[in-house]
Amino acid sequence: MARHKRTRNFAPIEVEPSEDGNILVTGDEYEIVPKEERQRAKDVGFVLRKNHFATCAFAKSFARAEQEKPLPGNVVRFPNRRAQR
Numbered sequence: 152m153a154r155h156k157r158t159r160n161f162a163p164i165e166v167e168p169s170e171d172g173n174i175l176v177t178g179d180e181y182e183i184v185p186k187e188e189r190q191r192a193k194d195v196g197f198v199l200r201k202n203h204f205a206t207c208a209f210a211k212s213f214a215r216a217e218q219e220k221p222l223p224g225n226v227v228r229f230p231n232r233r234a235q236r
Contacts, residue, residue, distance in 0.1 A: 154180050162204075171201075
């Protein structure tokens with residue numbers, strides 16, 4: 152989990168770098184790199200990642216409209232906790 156640099160919202164970010172990633176993580180914060188700047192960021196050595204919801208097979212089950220539907224037995228839904236400021 153990392154916090155968005157501007158909005159301060161948490162998001163699950165993949166640990167592994169992605170060739171077509173769009174997220175730059177610095178410390179415990181992340182920012183979304185605009186499409187036109189991604190290649191330049193990689194050229195200077197930055198590692199880009201993806202939001203976990205972009206790769207998760209169960210991402211739709213975490214959408215608000217789907218919260219009432221049961222998950223498969225091997226998936227755990229953690230309670231949504233807001234960080235205290």
